[in-house]
Amino acid sequence: MDRLISFGLPTDRDAGDRSCKHLCGISRPLSGCSHPTCRLAIEPGQHFGSRYPGKPNEVMVYDFLPDVLLEKAPNRSEFLGALVLDKWTGNADARQAIFSRPGIERWHGGGRPRGFLASMIDQGYAFGGPQWSFFDSPLQGLYWRPAVYRNVRSCDDFQPWIDRVVRFPEEVLENARSQIPREWILGEEALLDALLKKLLSRCKRVPDLIADSVHACVNPFPEWREPHAVSRQTFASWFQHPPVKVPESQQS
Numbered sequence: 410m411d412r413l414i415s416f417g418l419p420t421d422r423d424a425g426d427r428s429c430k431h432l433c434g435i436s437r438p439l440s441g442c443s444h445p446t447c448r449l450a451i452e453p454g455q456h457f458g459s460r461y462p463g464k465p466n467e468v469m470v471y472d473f474l475p476d477v478l479l480e481k482a483p484n485r486s487e488f489l490g491a492l493v494l495d496k497w498t499g500n501a502d503a504r505q506a507i508f509s510r511p512g513i514e515r516w517h518g519g520g521r522p523r524g525f526l527a528s529m530i531d532q533g534y535a536f537g538g539p540q541w542s543f544f545d546s547p548l549q550g551l552y553w554r555p556a557v558y559r560n561v562r563s564c565d566d567f568q569p570w571i572d573r574v575v576r577f578p579e580e581v582l583e584n585a586r587s588q589i590p591r592e593w594i595l596g597e598e599a600l601l602d603a604l605l606k607k608l609l610s611r612c613k614r615v616p617d618l619i620a621d622s623v624h625a626c627v628n629p630f631p632e633w634r635e636p637h638a639v640s641r642q643t644f645a646s647w648f649q650h651p652p653v654k655v656p657e658s659q660q661s
């Protein structure tokens with residue numbers, strides 16, 4: 410996570426570099442299982458956490474801002490930086506962010522601070538999540554609100570982020586690797602080294618991966634067979650049938 414900060418993106422520093430003995434006895438829901446009794450005990454040891462951007466009883470955090478506020482977020486251009494990082498690290502998820510006010514005064518040169526700052530959270534599906542692989546689809550890594558990309562015209566809009574990836578110093582990665590708790594990667598050291606090697610070798614592909622997002626589109630009806638516009642004939646047929654009569658017993 411410190412590497413994300415060194416990349417220059419806003420995120421909430423991990424609070425997990427301590428031994429979390431006090432977490433023992435707490436349990437968490439088992440991922441993918443909605444039954445309330447389906448829980449796993451948290452094991453003692455180091456855990457990763459995402460720090461709340463302030464005192465929880467004083468600071469409100471939002472997952473969603475309406476477009477009118479999102480467009481005014483002073484650091485909304487950092488969604489472009491996040492996309493660069495997500496494409497590089499093969500984040501197989503959509504981008505996730507939270508919004509809050511602490512730190513907003515830094516973005517307003519002395520004026521009355523307004524609006525909310527975005528903070529990038531949940532990088533859990535970088536490297537394809539548990540797959541440790543790069544799938545590279547045009548859709549992945551994109552934030553679900555197009556408003557943050559509205560002004561993008563070309564890859565140039567993703568500078569200086571692209572430059573930071575293309576010139577990413579190998580030693581920063583090595584340093585990050587050396588800080589991973591040994592027990593997190595026990596038996597998987599070689600796999601991790603291969604993954605990091607691949608990560609470095611794909612730096613130069615990032616501009617192409619960004620450009621590929623132009624082809625990202627979501628069709629909610631993949632089995633749709635009709636031409637895009639509803640044909641006149643179909644449209645007319647909807648109105649040819651007499652109105653359906655509701656039986657008297659069902660009338661309220």
Ligand SMILES: Nc1ncnc2c1ncn2[C@@H]1O[C@H](COP(=O)(O)OP(=O)(O)OP(=O)(O)O)[C@@H](O)[C@H]1O
Pocket residue numbers: 421459460461462470471472505507530531533
């Ligand atoms: N640093 C943080 N500060 C405040 N709230 C946070 C922080 N990180 C996460 N949250 C809150 O917790 C929610 C879930 O976090 P996160 O997305 O990291 O977990 P998840 O297991 O991926 O859950 P989901 O599947 O709902 O996305 C977020 O939507 C946000 O409301």
Ligand SMILES: [Mg+2]
Pocket residue numbers: 505531
């Ligand atoms: Mg999430």
